[in-house]
Amino acid sequence: MAANTCCSCSSADDLHRNQFWTNLAQLRADESFCDVNISINGFNFSAHKVVLSAATEYFNAMFLSGLAEQNSKEIVLQGFDPETFLVLLDFMYTGELKLTESNAANVLVACDMLNLNYAVKRCLKYLSRNINCSNCITLWSLAEKFNFNNLFFELEKFINFNLIEVSLNENLYEIGYPFLMSLLCSEDIQIDGEHQLLAIVIKWVSRNHQSRIQYLPDLIANVRLPMISEFVLSDELSKINDDEFKAVLTSVVETNRDYSKSDFKGLTADSSSDLCKNFLKLCDYDHWHHRQHVPRKSSRKRILVIGGFSASRRPDDFLGSLGSDDDESFGCVEMYDTYGGDWEVMAPLNQPRSNHCAVRCRNLVYVLGGESELLISDSIEVYNPVENKWQFLMQSMTTPRTSFGAAVIDDTIFAIGGWVGTELGTSIECFETRTPGAQWRLIDELPSKRYAFGAVAHEGMIYVVGGVDEHSMDLATVEAYHPASKSWITLPDMIEKRNQVAVLVCGNYLYAIGGSNEHAGALSSIEKFCLEKNEWNPCTPMKFTRAAPASAVWDGKIFVFGGKLTSAHSTNNITCDSAEVYYPETDEWCMIDRVPTSRGEAAAVVV
The missing domain is CATH 2.120.10.80 (Kelch-type beta propeller)
Structure with a gap:
């Protein structure tokens, strides 16, 4: 009997909770007892300070800190767009977070700004389940910027696994130098051959030739040129229409392909410090040289x-x-x-x-x-x-x-x-x-x-x-x-x-x-x-x-x-x-x- 009573109480609690949320949302819709107006880019949202304060520390601190907003009925918020804030306001009043592929990234950033931690977790979960070749680069940059580490690693894994498909998306060629370098240094990218990475580097530099040409030597040094046949390499270079860029790239490629230990014969050791530096340089070269001649761990080579x-x-x-049955399938x-x-x-x-x-x-x-x-x-x-x-x-x-x-x-x-x-x-x-x-x-x-x-x-x-x-x-x-x-x-x-x-x-x-x-x-x-x-x-x-x-x-x-x-x-x-x-x-x-x-x-x- 006690168990049945407990079950009935639980059901009643759920009914009360659901009715409470419904009534609360209706009070906002009717603007009943609203005591604050949130203004964002000319759009106004009526709300209750007590609800906003209960929902997030951001508003709780704002209304209890003794600042001007504590007694103000008009609050102007910067850094939000009206559509995104409406999604968050609905969540604070109903507990329902309406996420779509088009708004999830903006909602995540806004939730993080307002310290809506539960909503942040739900956004991260949603985005992790909806990563694709079209949105992964944008989300990768966002995750790095706002330190969403788990999402960042999920995206990095996805990009490594689908790099060739991702390379068809123009967003890849808008990433910064550190992002591209991290891809080129990875053993986990799935590619058919190093020529595909060379093509990505060429296209990335070509997008902003004047400012990006400075990175070309370091980028090419991380493409494993010895794994690319002369025929394929020549074919990739022949696709470049800019003669000046082609000449620079050809020079960088030849330097990297011909780089050998003979370049280190001139090293001198005037002091123990120089000897140490030169030894470390030779060690770095040995590691680089070995790596250049070995396929990446996850490259398609089977x-x-x-x-x-x-x-x-x-x-x-x-x-x-x-x-006979010898030739059965x-x-x-x-x-x-x-x-x-x-x-x-x-x-x-x-x-x-x-x-x-x-x-x-x-x-x-x-x-x-x-x-x-x-x-x-x-x-x-x-x-x-x-x-x-x-x-x-x-x-x-x-x-x-x-x-x-x-x-x-x-x-x-x-x-x-x-x-x-x-x-x-x-x-x-x-x-x-x-x-x-x-x-x-x-x-x-x-x-x-x-x-x-x-x-x-x-x-x-x-x-x-x-x-x-x-x-x-x-x-x-x-x-x-x-x-x-x-x-x-x-x-x-x-x-x-x-x-x-x-x-x-x-x-x-x-x-x-x-x-x-x-x-x-x-x-x-x-x-x-x-x-x-x-x-x-x-x-x-x-x-x-x-x-x-x-x-x-x-x-x-x-x-x-x-x-x-x-x-x-x-x-x-x-x-x-x-x-x-x-x-x-x-x-x-x-x-x-x-x-x-x-x-x-x-x-x-x-x-």
């Missing part, structure tokens, strides 16, 4: 090779192995370290897949569709590289797909054509990863039915290359799709027909690598399409023939893993475990460590 199937057998094994995932050259087994897929697609979006890896045991899948798995964990995405594609294409533009994933269910399809669907509760939706169609083609996105366009048509004919066709206008452009055909071809963009070129056709079988040849000249040219072929290889671009180099040694038209498959890397600037291929698991029809993504 490549995941995901799924596929394995059928490693000799040609004379064909008859004896027909109908699997979920094996292995990771190649581009710096160390080592392989590591990672968490496997939850569902075996081959002929699937994999893309990276917002620092997560999405694996789409594919097939296993003659069943085509519409499911999607998402991989978190930090946690080394796969989980199914709740939103499946609108239809199962295999031997299709996928690409990412502006955080939207596109799935294109291929075998759609049991039929060869033309449909295109998309999934907007940034939209809460988004579903896959059909948006357009391919000009014609095809499968086993290559697809890649570049500068807002999706390129669809080669494949096999509905009449089982190999294709050399190349088309570009513009999702924003839902329009197609026909480009020049490849030199050679290719299906199960690896397609990717490196520099200003579109590459078509390997694949197969009915005439030649599996191919070792590659060709590149110049996006400026609109023409195809052959490149040095790979050392091995490869149909349906896994491929990825990292730091201006092309990596190719495994693949099939037989044509897509063949009923007998042989996969390989060899891997190669292509250097575009020298047009050369080099062998690298073998893939631990022989595989074809796999996918590769840089993480």
Whole structure:
């Protein structure tokens, strides 16, 4: 009985408290018993001194300190805007803080000024949950200025993790020198290569050339130039239109790239103090020199090779192995370290897949569709590289797909054509990863039915290359799709027909690598399409023939893993475990460590 009485009292207390808040707010709305008027930029707010004093020490001190405001009925507040103050006044009277993405930062600063500590905590919590690439730089500066340390570290972590996306926001280039230097010194920034940091430095200095050029030597010293190939470095410098700035930057870059211990041979030691200083200088150089030649701890320098199937057998094994289960799809995932050259087994897929697609979006890896045991899948798995964990995405594609294409533009994933269910399809669907509760939706169609083609996105366009048509004919066709206008452009055909071809963009070129056709079988040849000249040219072929290889671009180099040694038209498959890397600037291929698991029809993504 006592417990029931206590429960009833609690409910009555809640009712009384809620009614009290409601009545208090109504008194202010009716201006009943109001004894002070707050004026902000010509806007007036009626209130009760006792309520304001109870809500915050700021007003309590103002009305009890013996100052002029104690007996005044008119208070003029500086440093606030009317909209923000109204949000705070409503909070003081109702306990409800109405935060939005547009007002949260201003409300936080105003709460801090008024010593509304509870409201400050709620603002910080709200902002921490709503950090994005558009607001992170502004909030980062605000958090540093007002010593919101927890928010500052949350923002720093977010910016490090999403720097390339953040660099597309113009706010990044308005930050001060100390902020930029802290980014360049960080081991935690996730980048594909140091050339991306060089591009950020160039753009930042270019925004205010006269005043920022003085910082250029220190900024460039913290870009790891030895990790940038001559080809990529030259490409970055060629983009600069200001000849004077280009000359200064080129000089600074050359100085840093050629800097060596020989510069210290002239050091003298006239005193023990000089000897100590020179020793410390040499130690600093050793640390700097070592760091310049090592990738950052969190930089994207690893490549995941995901799924596929394995059928490693000799040609004379064909008859004896027909109908075996050796070439079933699997979920094996292995990771190649581009710096160390080592392989590591990672968490496997939850569902075996081959002929699937994999893309990276917002620092997560999405694996789409594919097939296993003659069943085509519409499911999607998402991989978190930090946690080394796969989980199914709740939103499946609108239809199962295999031997299709996928690409990412502006955080939207596109799935294109291929075998759609049991039929060869033309449909295109998309999934907007940034939209809460988004579903896959059909948006357009391919000009014609095809499968086993290559697809890649570049500068807002999706390129669809080669494949096999509905009449089982190999294709050399190349088309570009513009999702924003839902329009197609026909480009020049490849030199050679290719299906199960690896397609990717490196520099200003579109590459078509390997694949197969009915005439030649599996191919070792590659060709590149110049996006400026609109023409195809052959490149040095790979050392091995490869149909349906896994491929990825990292730091201006092309990596190719495994693949099939037989044509897509063949009923007998042989996969390989060899891997190669292509250097575009020298047009050369080099062998690298073998893939631990022989595989074809796999996918590769840089993480």
